[in-house]
Amino acid sequence: MFVPAVVLSLVTTFNRAAFAQNQTNTIAPSTNAQEIEKTNNVKKLLEITGAKNLSTQIITQLLNDFKSEYPQVPQKFWDTFAAELKIDDIVNEIIPIYNKYFTNEEIKQIIAFYQTPLGQKTITVIPQISQESTAIGIRYGKVAAQSALKKLEAEGYIRPNR
Numbered sequence: 001m002f003v004p005a006v007v008l009s010l011v012t013t014f015n016r017a018a019f020a021q022n023q024t025n026t027i028a029p030s031t032n033a034q035e036i037e038k039t040n041n042v043k044k045l046l047e048i049t050g051a052k053n054l055s056t057q058i059i060t061q062l063l064n065d066f067k068s069e070y071p072q073v074p075q076k077f078w079d080t081f082a083a084e085l086k087i088d089d090i091v092n093e094i095i096p097i098y099n100k101y102f103t104n105e106e107i108k109q110i111i112a113f114y115q116t117p118l119g120q121k122t123i124t125v126i127p128q129i130s131q132e133s134t135a136i137g138i139r140y141g142k143v144a145a146q147s148a149l150k151k152l153e154a155e156g157y158i159r160p161n162r
Contacts, residue, residue: 038104042095045107048114049123051094055087 046052063082067073098107113119152158 034104038099038107039095041104041107041111042098043091045098045111045114046091046094048111052087052091055090059085059087 059082063078067078102110114123149158149161153160
């Protein structure tokens with residue numbers, strides 16, 4: 001379930017930069033109809049960006065991994081367990097996050113962006129950008145950790161690991 005959050009985080013980060021010039025700080029009085037519209041717009045955004053579909057794919061992969069690791073467990077168990085995992089529950093937990101950081105007008109602008117050719121390209125390439133960026137982060141982290149361990153050894157804070 002972490003990957004959809006990461007993808008959504010990346011989408012949100014990109015949108016902040018893409019729409020920085022269109023920020024509006026006006027706060028309109030909240031009505032139930034406005035909240036319903038905003039909720040529906042967030043759902044539409046998650047649908048357009050593929051976040052909901054990605055969550056489904058991740059759950060399917062998770063179940064397949066569990067099945068491989070526990071082949072003795074009958075399929076009926078996995079079917080029952082899968083039925084308990086509801087994508088709409090994830091979406092309903094993500095909606096307040098979008099509500100916290102975006103106005104309904106901003107969400108509409110983000111949706112409009114993702115319906116453009118550049119927006120569609122962004123949706124397509126974000127997974128690759130995320131994957132390649134993660135690989136760089138992991139590599140950088142390993143090098144930094146090795147360097148820190150060498151310095152800790154050199155200064156006598158830890159014993160050499162042999």
